[in-house]
Amino acid sequence: MQKCRSPKDNLLVPSTKFRVCPIHITIDILGKKWTLLVLRDIAILNNNRFNQIRRSLPGLTPRVLTLRLKELEEAGLIRAIVIRESPRVVEWALTEKGNDIMPILMSILAFGAKWYADEIFEDHRPRTLEEIYPSYHEAKDRISS
Amino acid sequence: MQKCRSPKDNLLVPSTKFRVCPIHITIDILGKKWTLLVLRDIAILNNNRFNQIRRSLPGLTPRVLTLRLKELEEAGLIRAIVIRESPRVVEWALTEKGNDIMPILMSILAFGAKWYADEIFEDHRPRTLEEIYPSYHEAKDRISS
DNA sequence: CCGCATCCAAAATGATACTG
DNA sequence: CAGTATCATTTTGGATGCGG
Numbered sequence: 001m002q003k004c005r006s007p008k009d010n011l012l013v014p015s016t017k018f019r020v021c022p023i024h025i026t027i028d029i030l031g032k033k034w035t036l037l038v039l040r041d042i043a044i045l046n047n048n049r050f051n052q053i054r055r056s057l058p059g060l061t062p063r064v065l066t067l068r069l070k071e072l073e074e075a076g077l078i079r080a081i082v083i084r085e086s087p088r089v090v091e092w093a094l095t096e097k098g099n100d101i102m103p104i105l106m107s108i109l110a111f112g113a114k115w116y117a118d119e120i121f122e123d124h125r126p127r128t129l130e131e132i133y134p135s136y137h138e139a140k141d142r143i144s145s
Numbered sequence: 146m147q148k149c150r151s152p153k154d155n156l157l158v159p160s161t162k163f164r165v166c167p168i169h170i171t172i173d174i175l176g177k178k179w180t181l182l183v184l185r186d187i188a189i190l191n192n193n194r195f196n197q198i199r200r201s202l203p204g205l206t207p208r209v210l211t212l213r214l215k216e217l218e219e220a221g222l223i224r225a226i227v228i229r230e231s232p233r234v235v236e237w238a239l240t241e242k243g244n245d246i247m248p249i250l251m252s253i254l255a256f257g258a259k260w261y262a263d264e265i266f267e268d269h270r271p272r273t274l275e276e277i278y279p280s281y282h283e284a285k286d287r288i289s290s
Numbered sequence: 291c292c293g294c295a296t297c298c299a300a301a302a303t304g305a306t307a308c309t310g
Numbered sequence: 311c312a313g314t315a316t317c318a319t320t321t322t323g324g325a326t327g328c329g330g
Contacts, residue, residue, distance in 0.1 A: 084311095
């Protein structure tokens with residue numbers, strides 16, 4: 001993606017030209033299988049231990065979880081807090097950069113809560129992010145105003 | 146993910162219990178390789194023809210593109226507008242549901258524009274979404290207020 | 291040229307067992 | 311507990327062809 005221009009003029013054109021697409025570059029980091037779900041565990045569910053994440057994500061094998069954690073650490077999104085050596089115990093935490101994936105997780109959550117309410121909520125009623133996490137939105141308002 | 150509660154109380158707890166995780170269910174749809182980039186092409190770049198998308202995404206083969214387009218159509222995110230039969234020409238467009246992935250794409254873009262400015266912008270300066278797409282934000286303000 | 295389909299190779303992921 | 315090692319399976323990529 002060299003340019004974000006469209007032949008028709010009714011579309012989004014960025015004010016500055018991209019050398020590479022920001023979406024593409026981000027998806028290279030976050031787009032692999034399990035990556036966003038691992039981040040969900042650490043960022044939202046507070047599952048920050050190896051086997052906690054495994055239990056919360058059936059199908060995710062230790063091999064792949066190790067790969068994903070290494071990649072995320074390498075990318076600077078998470079860091080390992082060593083609680084104890086031998087037998088090693090680590091706790092995974094978001095970095096400042098990792099914290100900035102929260103809006104991504106929240107927009108994904110909002111999409112699900114709107115379009116898959118039938119599976120998600122007992123009463124099958126779609127919900128907005130504001131309804132689900134009032135506190136999260138108050139925090140955002142405090143920051144942006 | 147049965148519960149979105151954490152042992153510590155400093156974390157996000159949804160106001161309503163989830164039967165399944167909204168993030169998980171959404172990622173089941175959007176999380177496969179190339180899917181979000183195909184949506185980026187249709188939603189933002191206005192590349193809505195088969196070979197347009199192919200040209201814009203080197204490495205994506207016709208086989209996988211066909212698969213992804215079928216999956217997205219099946220999921221109700223895109224629909225085919227038949228321009229001409231025999232030889233068949235179709236244009237892919239977002240449905241109403243598909244339009245709701247825009248916030249996801251935009252949050253991904255915002256993350257990239259903040260943390261990968263070095264590769265993205267000639268001047269290496271991070272940018273906010275508001276700076277990149279002023280018109281998109283004006284539209285959002287009009288809607289929410 | 292456009293929208294695929296087919297065949298095979300390579301890469302990513304899964305299952306299971308095992309170790310410090 | 312937090313991973314490795316090994317091997318099987320699934321998913322994706324590359325090349326090519328084909329009817330319209």
